[in-house]
Amino acid sequence: MEELFVAVVVLSTVIGLPWLILHYVTKWKTSAGGxxxxxxxxxxxxxxxxxxxxxxxxxxxxxxxxxxxxxxxxxxxxxxxxxxxxxxxxxxxxxxxxxxxxx
Incomplete structure (x- = not known):
């Protein structure tokens, strides 16, 4: 059970966090474009x-x-x-x- 929890935390950190950051950076750039x-x-x-x-x-x-x-x-x-x-x-x-x- 611990292994599953660690895998979920690692996947969410490796995939989820960069996706979230890039998503909002893209939103910020498109809204401030003009x-x-x-x-x-x-x-x-x-x-x-x-x-x-x-x-x-x-x-x-x-x-x-x-x-x-x-x-x-x-x-x-x-x-x-x-x-x-x-x-x-x-x-x-x-x-x-x-x-x-x-x-």
Missing amino acids: ITQNDEALLEELYALTKRLDDRMDTVERLVAHDHADFKPARLIADNQADNEELAELEALLAQKRKETRA
Whole structure:
């Protein structure tokens, strides 16, 4: 009886444990492979909302600066090329992604 118990323990350790580990590693890799289309749509929607809010903040800062001469905006300068390089790169990537999904 002891021999059967030892055989079961050895087989479950040699076969079962690696199978269990590999099973969950595979699940982990396939689930972390990328974002879904719903996530991409949500990110694009959030990006558009962020751009609109940024434009609104620029407008508010211009209005306040017009009314108060000593006002100095704490944000980055609007429409400054150095500040907008990363956004331009992101917009180009989004445009390319939209092209690929239409084709």
